Amino acid sequence: MxxxxxxxxxGLVVDDIDEALKFWRDGLGLKVAYVEDVPGQxxxxxxxxxxxxxxxxxKPTDEHSGISRFLQERGPGMHHICLEVVDLAGYLERLQSMGVELINAEPVLGTGGRLIAFIHPKSTHGVLVELYELTPEEPEIRLALAGELADRALIQGQRVAAGVLGFLRGLRQDQHSEDDTN
Amino acid sequence: MxxxxxxxxxGLVVDDIDEALKFWRDGLGLKVAYVEDVPGQxxxxxxxxxxxxxxxxxKPTDEHSGISRFLQERGPGMHHICLEVVDLAGYLERLQSMGVELINAEPVLGTGGRLIAFIHPKSTHGVLVELYELTPEEPEIRLALAGELADRALIQGQRVAAGVLGFLRGLRQDQHSEDDTN
Incomplete structure (x- = not known):
């Protein structure tokens, strides 16, 4: 099998990315690897x-989103876990045949160009489970999406927490340097 | 750093290990690796x-335990995440100097002979975080603890969910075989 x-x-829900970074980045020493604005979510x-x-x-950006309701009802904390699988479509088919309730019956394109599908907490004993299959296209999609966010954030400067702006500026500069050399 | x-x-809190295994073992294909009764928790x-x-x-076995209260208040679901570190004592010292609230200010012996310490959710934005340092003694301690549980479960047969008894019987037989050959 x-x-x-x-x-x-x-996945953790937070109400303030800057504040959360003080523990998760500065305290634990994790590195900010990737940021994306996901208006759809x-x-x-x-x-x-x-x-x-x-x-x-x-971090919710729309008070009517599911993630915002989650934050209001349960407070900041654990939101989902993501597990890698090799054959996502086949996996979903098998789970469905076992009666597992899926939020996405077929793989969808998630943050960072990931091929993903969520399983309903009803079938997992209360845990929102994301399944994820790495695709060869993902690194390219990820870079393009991050570049778009960097543009939007630097022009609009509102919706993204100040704590991630340094990272975005760096990313934008890297991309400009690449443009210059191409 | x-x-x-x-x-x-x-770590996931469940109210029924048998039922949870139907998804987490049979659905996702994970293997039962280790079981322990932790009366202290x-x-x-x-x-x-x-x-x-x-x-x-x-799974709570004592209705007055913290884990039982968690289950009653929030229902089954995500309980904690465990992150590995290299120098646990040094890590705790640094976090404490940053004002992070620790549940264990010094490393303690956790399930399976792990050297662990918990960080208070107050300092992590709502997430119970366990830090864990692998020690050379852990595999031996883990085997001894599992063997004790197998003995108790097979003699008493009450407190451990039926779903894990097959695993425990197998473990007990392995140990007997080892005893025979020694």
């Missing part, structure tokens, strides 16, 4: 890496 | 492995 192969990341996400896996900080 | 090096496991724990990391199912 196919098994999940790795814990990829743990009404959230900004920041991935912090230990070099192997990631902790995802999720 | 030292960083956490790996997500070691994610009023809980039985079962670790499921993907070969790299583990998911820990925690």
């Amino acid at each position: 196919t098994s999940t192969t790795r814990i990829n990341h743990i 009404g959230a900004v996400v920041a991935f912090l890496s230990n070099g192997n896996q990631e902790v995802e900080l999720v | 030292t960083s956490t090096t790996r997500i070691n496991h994610i 009023g809980a039985v724990v079962a670790f499921l492995s993907n070969g790299n990391q583990e998911v820990e199912l925690v």
